[in-house]
Structure formats: structure tokens, C-alpha cells
Amino acid sequence: MTTNALFSLAQAAIFCGTTLILWKVLRQWFVKSSLENIPGPPSTSFVYGNLKQLLDLNSWKFHEHLVESYPGIAKLRGPFGSDILYVFEPRALHHILVKDQYIYEEGRFFIKSNYLVLGKNLLSTLGEHHRKQRKMLNPVFSPKHMRHMIPMFYEVAQRLGRAIEGQVQTSTAELDISAWMGRTALEIVGKAGLGYSFDPLVSEKPDEYASALKGFNSANGKAAIARRILPYLPIVRFAGIGHKILEMVPHEGVRALVKVSDILWKRSTDIYTQKKEALKHGDAAVAQQIGEGKDIMSILLKANVEASGEDRLDEEELIGQMSSLILAAMDTTSNALGIILTRLAEHPDIQQKLREEIIEAGADKGLDFDALMNLPLLEAVCRETLRVYVRLYTLVICGAGTRKDVVLPLAEPIRGVDGSMIHDIFVPKETTVVAGLLNCNRWKALWGDDAFEWKPERWLSPLPAAVAEAKVPGVYSNLMTFLGGGRACIGFKFSQLEMKVVLSVLLSKFTFEKSDTPIFWNAAGVRYPSAGKQGGPASLPMKVSLYKGDACT
Structure with missing residues (x-):
């Protein structure tokens, strides 16, 4: 489609949207609301x-x-x-x-904007279509399946611990906890969710992909008003006409969202292609991949092949699920971990009590699912943080x-x-x-x-x-915190497990103190931190030092 044709289509969309808005405005003036x-x-x-x-x-x-x-x-x-x-x-x-x-x-704007940015997935479908997707995904997010994935969570958390230990060494260092938590959440969802490694967590500098994704919440917050016009764009296939129109919108937040969506879609497509090829070669090929066939997407792809025609998801939906899984699991859980560590830094007595509980139980070395989920103070800290600091x-x-x-x-x-x-x-x-x-x-x-x-x-x-x-x-x-009904967060057990594993490893090795830099928590759909000014890029500097307690090894 030519640029002139796209411009004409954009004009038509704006005209239709303006007409609809005028009609709604006039109706407000002449019809008394029952909500007055x-x-x-x-x-x-x-x-x-x-x-x-x-x-x-x-x-x-x-x-x-x-x-x-x-x-x-x-x-x-x-x-x-x-x-x-x-x-x-x-x-x-x-x-x-x-x-x-x-x-x-x-809201239509919520569904439509998610579709244009993330593709066809649980966040961008309604009604029967949404129920079909949940039916396919529910089994892989069950507590039974989480039990099999806990070693993958611990392996990534231990890598994180070694990486931070290399930064801290023998003295206190100020680290960007937001960046480290984001990279860790991405690697956990990569291994346990997709059977794919995004970041080895061995260097201070984050992967370019992780850095791009950390900009999503900032862009989303800046585009909060602009997203309301998306229902008036033509309903078209992802990465098609609607996507081209978005690229032409003269708005910083919208363009940043388009950039993130392009990065997400490309990487998700690459991972999907690799998994599809492995499945063609049988279980042995899948087992050789990072998730050893136990990751969420490997199981989902197998289930999709075996499903009846009416329940089967198409390729666009499968890739869309991967994009939404990556983004949702990365930003929400990493920011929740940032808030927990901030509150523990403000309450060093609770930080120490929690550390003692973790070390005494051996949670830093690795516990099974049930033992980890039943540590009382760890559970209380997670619940209270999720109560007071809802991410959505x-x-x-x-x-x-x-x-x-x-x-x-x-x-x-x-x-x-x-x-x-x-x-x-x-x-x-x-x-x-x-x-x-x-x-x-x-x-x-x-x-x-x-x-x-x-x-x-x-x-x-x-x-x-x-x-x-x-x-x-x-x-x-x-x-x-995780909603309810048919649109409840399908991955809330995944998020809980991730938070507890990461906290168990970090608190057994390090102590956390607040930075002198002012931190602002931004309301951008998903709450996120920025350092120095409101609305800045995601950043959470904290003072980190090695824990010197006798029980720490």
C-alpha cells in the first residue's frame, strides 16, 4: 500500500472517529444520565x-x-x-x-491496542475466542506443572546471585535493581516459559532486547491518552495496515510502543520457528533444547497439534501468546520484586527476619514447590506488597x-x-x-x-x-491484584514462584539499602520506578552489599 493510500486511510479513520465523538458529545447534552x-x-x-x-x-x-x-x-x-x-x-x-x-x-481501546502492539493473545481477545485460548493455556500454568519447573527458576536465580556478587565483591555498590530484576525475569520466562535463553546474566551490561523491553512501561504511560483513539483505526491483521498507520502517528509514546512491538514480534517469531522445527524432529530434538520440553510453549505446541480443529490456535495466536507472556512476566514480576526490596530496605528488621527464615529453611539452596510456598514470613511479605502496591x-x-x-x-x-x-x-x-x-x-x-x-x-x-x-x-x-473471573491473570502462580525463588537467593547473599537518589513510582498501566524524575526510563538504584552473617556461606 502506498504512502498516499495510507494517508487517505488515516484521514478516513480520523473523520469517522471525529463523527462518532461528536455524536456522543451531543447525546450527553440532550439525554440525562441515570448516573447523575x-x-x-x-x-x-x-x-x-x-x-x-x-x-x-x-x-x-x-x-x-x-x-x-x-x-x-x-x-x-x-x-x-x-x-x-x-x-x-x-x-x-x-x-x-x-x-x-x-x-x-x-474496553475496545484496550483490546485493540494490545492487538496492534502484541498480536492476537489473551490480552487482545474477547468472548469465545478468549475462552478457547485460556482452555489451551490453563494446564501449563497449573501448580502441578510449576512443580516441574522450579529447578529452572533456581538455576537462573543462582546465576543472578553470582553476577551481583561479582559487582559487589568486598564493598557496597549501587546497582540498578530494576535492570537486574528485569533481566532475571526475562531469563526465567525464557527458560521456563519458552525454552529459550535471552541473557546469560554474566555481564553488567544488559542484552539489547531486555533494554528495549524495559522501555515498554514508560512508552505505555506516555501513550495513555493516545491509545484511546486506536478503536477507530481499521480492524486489520497485526503488522498490517493498522501497524503502518501507528508508525505514522506523530507521538513519542506511540512510536516507542511500535518499536517495542516490532522487537517482540521478531524475537517471538524466531523462537516459534525453532520450536516448530524441533517438534517436527520428535521428542528427542525438543529435549535437547534449553527447557528440555518442559517449558510452557513446548507443551502448548504439542497440545495444539493434538487438539481438535475447533480448539486449535493458529500461528499468529501462538506467536502472540509468546509476546504477551514475555512482556507480562518480565515487567510485572520484576517491578514487584523491586518494590519488595525497596520496602525491605526501609524496614531492615523485617529484611533480617526474612533472611533468617530463608537460610534456616534452606530456601537459598533450593526447596520444592510446597515447602517454598509455605514459608510464613516470605508469604506475608509477598502478599502485603501485592496488596498495597498493585502492579495493574x-x-x-x-x-x-x-x-x-x-x-x-x-x-x-x-x-x-x-x-x-x-x-x-x-x-x-x-x-x-x-x-x-x-x-x-x-x-x-x-x-x-x-x-x-x-x-x-x-x-x-x-x-x-x-x-x-x-x-x-x-x-x-x-x-x-490478579483480577478474577474469566480475565484473571493466568500466570499468577508463575509470578509468585518467581518472586519467592529470587528473594530466597538474593536475601541469603546480600543486604539492600535505599539509594540517595529520589525514586518515583509511575502509574503507567503497570507501576514502574524511575530515578531522579517522574516519567523517566525504568531505573531503581539501590545500595547492595554482601551479607556477613555466620549462617551465610
């Missing part, structure tokens, strides 16, 4: 509503205001006066994510609006703007709904007055009765 009586903060802009507050890289204060000021539900304003229903009340979230999940499907802090469930009119029940009535009590909410078709995952995890009505505080010890005694009674619909430990 729901309390919420004032709009800061007619063009953006509260969207910039919601999506700003430093939006933490706004989310804190919402959870402190509103009873589990708040009405926000979207662009040009449109309605956004912000929800963090557990019963309402259960209806949104579980009971009526096919009415409250994820919100989820736009219906970016293009609910599929039909629906009534949303509430656990407790709320007082409307006019003073009346509201027991349930009529949500009209095409309403944008945002699930406040972070705020459900730290709502004082559930967790108590210390809900904002990082206190691992809360998990070493019974939780508040309100938490159990609320029946939070998340798949993990009364939390919304």
Missing part, C-alpha cells in the same frame, strides 16, 4: 473530564482521594462530558468481573461501553447526590466502567485504618472479619 445521582469528584476539563487525573503518571493522590472520599463507587467524567463509573466495592466487582463479565467486557492499579472494563443496560447491585446502600439512599445502580448501555483494583485492596472499610500501610505481619494473624465477609472476587488471597 452517583457522587463523584468534579470534572477538571470538558475535553478530558477526569481522564488525565486517572491516567497521570503521578495519579496516586487522585486514587487515594477516591478511596478515602467515596463508598466503593464514584462517578467520574470522561471526555466531552461522558460518564465513567469507578468501582472498588467487592460485591459490585463480583458482578462486573464474574457474574455479568460478558456485559462488562474490557486499575482496569478499564468497558472502554467502549457496557454491551447492554444492566443493574449493578451494591453490598451496602450509598447516599446519592440528592440525599436519597441508592441500593443498586442502573448502568445504561455504553457506559465506561473502571475497576479500582488498588483501592479495593486498601479500602479501610475492609482492611482497617492501617489499610494504606505496608505491614506484612497482618498476614501472620487472622485478617479482619470484614475481608472474609466481603467475598472479594480475586483469584489470589482476598485481593484484586
